[in-house]
Amino acid sequence: MSVSPVKRQKMESALDQLKHYTTVPGFPSLAIEEYKPLDATTNPSLILAAAQMPAYQKLVDDAVAYGKKLGGSEEEQIKNASDKLFVLFGAEILKRIPGRVSTEVDARLSFDKEGMIQRARRLIDLYKEAGIGKERILIKLSSTWEGIQAGRVLEAEYGIHCNMTLLFSFAQAVACAEAGVTLISPFVGRILDWYVANGDKKTYEPSEDPGVKSVTKIYNYYKKFGYKTIVMGASFRNTGEIKALTGCDYLTISPKLLAELSKEHVKLTPTLSVKEAQACDLEKIHLDEKAFRWHHNEDQMAVEKLSDGIRKFAADAVKLDRMLKVDVVSRSSQA
DSSP, X not given: OOOOHHHHHHSOOHHHHHHHHSBOOBOSSTHHHHHOOSOEEOOHHHXXXXXXXXXXXXXXXXXXXXXXXXXXXXXXXXXXXXXXHXXXXXXXXXTTOSSOEEEEOOGGGTTOHHHHHHHHHHHHHHHHHTXXXXXXXXXXXXXXXXXXXXXXXXXXXXXXXXXXXXXXXHHHXXXXXXXXXXXXXXXXXXXXXXXXXXXXXXXXXXXXXXXXXXXXXXXXXXXXXXXXXXXXXXXXXXXXXXXXXXXXXXXXXXXXXXXXXHHOOOOOOOSOOHHHHHTSOOOOOOOOHHHHHHHHHTOHHHHHHHHHHHHHHHXXXXXXXXXXXXXXXXXXXHO
């Protein structure tokens, strides 16, 4: 059914309607100014890209200077400069939004529980030095068993809020809920990518999209059993996936898809709700480490996408280190 031009002008955009039902965090880009999100999220790939832009060169220079000031080996200087750079970007983003920013722990620590805890506390200390309290920060951790247990400790013992990323399996979601983390980021589009690449079916209706179905199940499970962990769908490939998850707690959306939603004028109705979730047919389960590893291992897509995601984020962390190393060595030669 077509909508007349007059009615279209009166009807809110799909993006505006979505915001009635779902919190829409943003990306660290000019879209922050245009779409005015509540929260913002980052990852190593985005930071690496931004760090190479002339507009952000001062942040890179300040981070390198900080690393040099602390001294130590070249490796230590680079690590400290990298942590500082993530915090400097986070601080810039927080100037433009009222909510929280997610800052990611190095993906190379994904199987090191204590290493993740230590690095997360270091990032929170750096934010504190910049005058920013931990209540405005979400620490992003890979949703490995070790990452989830690091999140448990950070939340319970240090009051540090965690955002569990690279989440693809129901087992990961259950373990995160039991750990009491603040937020999870299930990757909708990457799930779809895997099924398209590995199956005969190449197109899906939004309601049948494997990523949409995964997040729907997780949302329903959390709401049925009263878990407080926020579900934030991420990594979307099209607006159909987003609209099919209307009502989800949070949806983090790229600037390109935000722009498309802002131009669409179709009526949105919530597809997810607490009332419907509480009536759904799901059983509560408990996962210790052995059960988690088995159930996660049974999901081939999740195993492959988690390992692939860690490798890609780690590769970008290595590239960022190399970039910072050039500046560290340059400053050393000038000293």
